[in-house]
Amino acid sequence: MNTHKTVFPKLEAYARNALTIDERTQVESHLLVCQGCQTALAKYQSALALLKAASAPTLAPQRRLRLYEKLNEERGKKQEALLKIPEALIAQARATGKAMAESAGDVVKASGAAAGLVGASGGQVVKTMGRGAKSVGKKMLRAGKKSANHAKDMVDEAAQTALDSGHILTVETAQVVEESLKNPLKAVSAPLRLAGKGVKAGVRMAQGSLKISASGLKGVLSVAKGSLDVGAEGVKQGGETAKSMLDAAQSALEARNQVAKSLGKGIKKVANAKPEDDGDGNA
């Protein structure tokens, strides 16, 4: 019979101490010769220890003491004999309470220092963000002003072009009419000449439009440049803010470590709390 095949599935029950005596004996004999089963058992045992630790907090002496007091309170109401609270429990509860109070003081102190550190870092972040916002705002204002100026130039340019073209066309038309009145022969070609003037005026208008477009393009370029400036400033300020936040996070981490260290010390202190000696060698 293959013992390993039989024993291996029983290892977890063995670790839980849930086998019969015969089964335990069988597992233990096999464990002596099987490295694989030894390793697997060690894993099961450490997993179970983890589970046990996670599921079973120990009853602190203070809680046990309060249980005695609670029962005595009930018995006292009925005037029944009270329970005798063990002296060792009272001493242990007192020592643990003292250690807890001291540790709590240390933790409060560490937390205060940590809060100061975190607060200062937070303030720095806020300051940096404020500075960044102000700087980006300035750039935006500048870019906005430039855009407005270019828009105004475009409108002026358009109005001027229309006025010039209209004026020239009116003067030229008047000349053609005047010449037609003076010389009836010229009146024959007047419509043609007027049409030519109209085309010229159109060309002038088109030239004006080109100028307006060029001015618009200039404006667009200026706006784009302004936006780039604003964006670059935003990135720069964002970077500074991020750096400042990283510094703050670093401080918070340090602060947390300080508190954790203090808590760890406190827990050790409470766990190792010993009743004080009464002078006669008795705890």
Added chain:
Amino acid sequence: MESSEQELLTLLQQNDPRGYEILIEEYADFVFRAAYRVTQNEQDAEDVLQESFLLVYRNAGSFRGDSKFSSWLYRIASNTALDLLRRRKRKEGEDVSFDDADEQDEPFDELADGNASQPEDALLQTESLDLVREALESMPEKLRSAYLLFMVDGLSAPEVAAELNIQLSAAKLRIHRAKLFMAEYFAQVKVEEK
């Protein structure tokens, strides 16, 4: 019932203070642990501990000795803890049924026999006490009680059934579902870590 349990019960039924001193020294940790398994909170577990001992003090005469004294005590502690949670949930307007395991719809002949599966396979993958604690806190109470009696206290499935006063099939199913819960919990954590 064992003779030491019988002696203790006699002292309690006679309302002898020594009986209660023994009760505290020998069973307070056990009751606190049982209460903590339900409440997952040390302060609540202490309240349940005090309430359970007061119940024993008021009702020691009513214990007939049909089951083990420790089983009776365990039931008092877990029922008191469940009452505390129900009261709290009712106050918060939540569902208070605790019917988190439908125990009718799965075959369970192979479950929780100790040999059929390897329950800590999921546990073996972790070394973090905090993670195990979180998993247990997230597990439905019914499953957690059965699982810990089986895994930590080393009770067999029939013993878990007796301790929780439920059918053997229900005990096996709860243990099986608890194992699946742990496996899924750790698998999920692994995925989130990636």
